[in-house]
Amino acid sequence: MQIIRVEDYEDISKKATEILLDRIRTAEKLVLGLATGSTPVLTYQYLVKDHQENQTSYQHVTSFNLDEYIGLPVEDPNSYHTFMDHHLFNHIDIPREQIFLPNGLADNQQQACIDYEKQIQNHGGIDLQLLGIGSNGHIGFNEPGTPFDSATHIVDLAESTRKANARFFDSIEEVPKQAITMGIGSILRSKEILLLVSGEKKSKALARLLEKQVDSQFPASALHHHAHVTIVADKAALQYTNEKSSVTQ
């Protein structure tokens, strides 16, 4: 696990953009795993800016998002479909048919999970997975207790997650109670993982992750089973961490 320590959120986003652009520009074909939440928003803005200024192309990129709420129409302002269109897809040249998000509106949700997993595999798996982390250690919507070998599945959202995400909705009652998410096993099958961690509110989760105790009650600790994980974190997020030796400045 490589840890890149930077000053603040802006620097996290610049570093993440640099890593993503390196892969996007050098690969002939690339499968990206993408995340929602607040953390990657500025990274997406920088990717859009780069596309406008340097015409970096996404014609050869396929993307799979980590998760989607169950029951929200695709066009709902809080659906992750809308989030991704708004922050990234509407502003770059990725072909629409190469964009995949879990289907939170399927009649047969179990089948939708199986289909999503198959689609990822049919595209040769994810080359680079972008991740954020929840305060309780969730990755994607994989809440504490999720088996590390889980594939795409339906999840009952933890109250703490619903509360944290209520900031995007008018009230907590409007936050869906379920979501469809890539599993921890799906995430671990990615060839490379890039985890972005910013701010004081993630500092305890990051400190716990860096204790290196693998525990299914702390989903992000599964990342210790992966050989190629890069964490980009700012000073505020790293405040409880004494791992100066493994930190790249």
Ligand SMILES: O=P(O)(O)OC[C@H]1O[C@](O)(CO)[C@@H](O)[C@@H]1O
């Ligand atoms: O970046 P944020 O908004 O702190 O969210 C962290 C994580 O929480 C989720 O948004 C789910 O609640 C993940 O998709 C994300 O990686």
